[in-house]
Amino acid sequence: MFNSLFLLFLPSTVLAAAIIELQARQLSGPQGIDVSHFQGTIDWTSVAANGISFVFIKATEGTTFLDPDFSDNYIGATDAGLIRGGYHFAHPDSSSGATQADYFLAHGGGWTADGITLPGMLDIEYNPSGDVCYGLSASAMVSWIQDFSNTYEFQTGRFPIIYTTTDWWTTCTGNSAAFANDNSLFIAHYGSSIGTIPAGWSFATFWQYADAGPNPGDQDVFNGDSTELQR
Numbered sequence: 001m002f003n004s005l006f007l008l009f010l011p012s013t014v015l016a017a018a019i020i021e022l023q024a025r026q027l028s029g030p031q032g033i034d035v036s037h038f039q040g041t042i043d044w045t046s047v048a049a050n051g052i053s054f055v056f057i058k059a060t061e062g063t064t065f066l067d068p069d070f071s072d073n074y075i076g077a078t079d080a081g082l083i084r085g086g087y088h089f090a091h092p093d094s095s096s097g098a099t100q101a102d103y104f105l106a107h108g109g110g111w112t113a114d115g116i117t118l119p120g121m122l123d124i125e126y127n128p129s130g131d132v133c134y135g136l137s138a139s140a141m142v143s144w145i146q147d148f149s150n151t152y153e154f155q156t157g158r159f160p161i162i163y164t165t166t167d168w169w170t171t172c173t174g175n176s177a178a179f180a181n182d183n184s185l186f187i188a189h190y191g192s193s194i195g196t197i198p199a200g201w202s203f204a205t206f207w208q209y210a211d212a213g214p215n216p217g218d219q220d221v222f223n224g225d226s227t228e229l230q231r
Contacts, residue, residue, distance in 0.1 A: 033056075045080050050215050056163075057108075062100065066107055093136070104152070162184070181200075207220065
């Protein structure tokens with residue numbers, strides 16, 4: 001999982017120092033955005049010229065929605081030289097994690113080891129139209145996420161990135177630490193500080209620090225340098 005992958009093999013004393021270093025330089029890492037059809041037509045050449053290095057692009061939601069701008073955004077970002085990947089907005093109340101992972105993979109969420117494709121991102125957060133935890137218990141939610149994650153990893157060889165907020169994660173998974181060893185964390189927390197992150201993870205690999213800014217969509221940063229981002 002990017003920088004978290006090589007950190008797994010460091011001695012504990014070096015690991016602690018590395019984590020401190022990464023947290024200290026969080027906002028100085030490669031800048032990115034995440035977008036969907038809500039942003040409309042995007043001038044990707046201008047986005048790249050504005051210093052953006054990577055982008056997550058909405059591909060799917062549940063098993064019934066395909067983002068109509070996904071292909072144009074993906075091609076545009078690629079042509080502009082950005083590292084890019086797709087994301088899936090989860091609806092754990094509508095079908096299994098495996099079913100939604102398969103839907104995502106079939107519609108733009110795949111991964112290849114080409115140095116420009118980000119592993120797929122699972123956007124798991126507040127229900128936009130109903131119970132905040134989609135009617136699932138904490139244990140059922142953890143099982144759903146594991147089903148999605150394991151299905152994605154089985155088909156691609158990489159675990160998906162998990163995007164969430166600490167509040168939602170604590171409320172709806174019981175602050176589960178079950179994913180920290182395999183899944184990179186993408187935390188959403190607006191402001192100048194990343195705040196507390198969910199249990200198990202020592203740091204967030206990606207941080208969504210604002211919902212608006214000089215570039216389209218949400219404003220993100222990678223916790224590392226450009227070489228680590230490619231890795």
